[in-house]
Every structure is written in C-alpha cells, then in structure tokens.
Amino acid sequence: MQRVLMTGAAGGIGTHMRRLLKPVYSGLVLSDMKRPENLGADETFVQADLTKPAEIEAACKGIEGIVHFGGYSVEGTWEQILQANIIGCYNLFEAARKAGVKRVIFASSNHAVGFYPRSTGIPTEVIPRPDSRYGVSKVFGEGLGAMYAYKHGIGVTSLRIGNLGTEPIDERRLSIWLSPEDLVKLIRIGLEKPDLVYEVMYGVSDNARSWYDNSHATALGYRPEGKGEDYKEAAMAAQAKLTRDPVSDFYQGGTFCAAEYSADFPTMKSRS
Secondary structure, three states, X not given: OXXXXXXXXXXXXXXXXXXXXXXXXXXXEEEEOOXXXXXXXXXXXXXXXXXXXXXXXXXXXXXXXXXXXXXXXXXXXXXXXHHHHHHHHHHHHHHHHHHOOOEEEEEEEHHHHOOOEOOOOEOOOOOOOOOOHHHHHHHHHHHHHHHHHHHHOOEEEEEEEOEEOOOOOOHHHHHHEEOXXXXXXXXXXXXXXXXXXXXXXXXXXXXXXXXXXXXXXXXXXXXXXXXXXXXXXXXXHHXXXXXXXXXXXXXXXXXXXXXXXXXXXXXXXXXX
C-alpha cells in the first residue's frame, strides 16, 4: 500500500505525521481545508472540505488507505461538532466506499471514554462514556467505522488517541502520552496488518501510569518505544503550577469532563 490519503494535514497531529509517514508511504496525499504551512516540493496536497461530499470524493480517487485526522479537534458548539466530526466523518467513509479504499484509520480519542475514573483501568471493550460533544462525535465515528467494516468490507481501525506530543506536559498526560513515532507504529498496523476487519486500540505509548489495557494492540504487534516516566520530573513540575479541580482531577477526561459540568459530583463519584 502506497497511495495513502491523510486528512487534517494542517493540524497538530497531521503536521507531525507528514514527515514521518512520507518515507513509509511514497504516494502519501495530504488533505485539509487549508494548505499546510511549509508544504514541500515532494508533498502532494489536495484541498478538501469534509462537509462537501464532492470535494472529499475527489480526494479519495485512486487511494488505497486513509488516515483520518480531519475534523474539529477540540470541544466546540453542537453545530461545529455536527458539521466537521459527524457529517464530515460520514462523508469521508462514504467517499472511501465509493472509491474502493481498502483500509481506514479513524482518529478516535480518549474523550470517547473520558468519564471513567482515573482509579479504574479500562480495556477497549468498555461501554463508551464520552465527556463532551467532541467525545460523542468520536463514539459516532467508531460506530460508523464498524458499520463500514462489516457491511462494506473496508478494514477499519479506531485509535483512541491520548495526547500526542514530543513529551507529556503534566500529570494527566503521563498516563495518556503518545509519541509521534509510536503513532506511526499504530497506523502501520491498521493499514498493513493482514485480514484486519475492525479493531480498536488505545493511542498511547509505554506509560507506566496508563489507565488503558492495550493488550489487544500488543497482540496485533504494537511495540511502543516511548515511555512517559522518562519525562516525569518536568511533567510534575508543570503540574504543580496548575489549579486543582475536583472533577478534572477525578476523571480520565480531565478538563473536558469539568467543562459545563452540572451533576452532583459526590453522588456521581460514588457511582463510578
């Protein structure tokens, strides 16, 4: 597989992946609503708006695999999330079906399961507990991916990405950090693993504090090299400067859980 389309190429994750995926997939095609900065002469870019079916269908022509990072990447209004992450996600999968795409990597999120307590370890099979409208859109995308996998034969992988960066920047991210190099490993499993139908994996590195049982990813061949604890001192020093919040500090989703929170927290805590 060489003709791979990466949506969201101008975003934070896409910017990291542009340089790391190009040596792996020689026919990498970048797509976004806007042109990425510092686009190289050896990079191919197709401008496309996920909310416009004709544009994303044109971007998918001749493509073998898709890495879908496009969409609204943080919490937003319902209309923002609806257009970019729900309608846009449907348009992407439908364009993939029409184009005969073989594999799709869907960038899900830890926020699809953010309302699990930090004291609880969770496997991929847990019931979703989205912590935001953004998290709800990721649950939708996972379900949509499963439908296209089983109904239309596209091999789909949903990656519940923690926090991608060169290093974890606070205590919470010591548990959910994902190095760019380890994300490449996960993407390659999703695009290249034989006989893959539909899989869910956590997008995290080898973090000693992880809340996630990623043994299924291990069984598929994932061998992360990044270790969150290597950055413990700097992360905890940064954490000491942050304002504490009982809801954020209790749930895995952090501030996404606390935003607009109006439940009886002690009662909710006792039920978790």
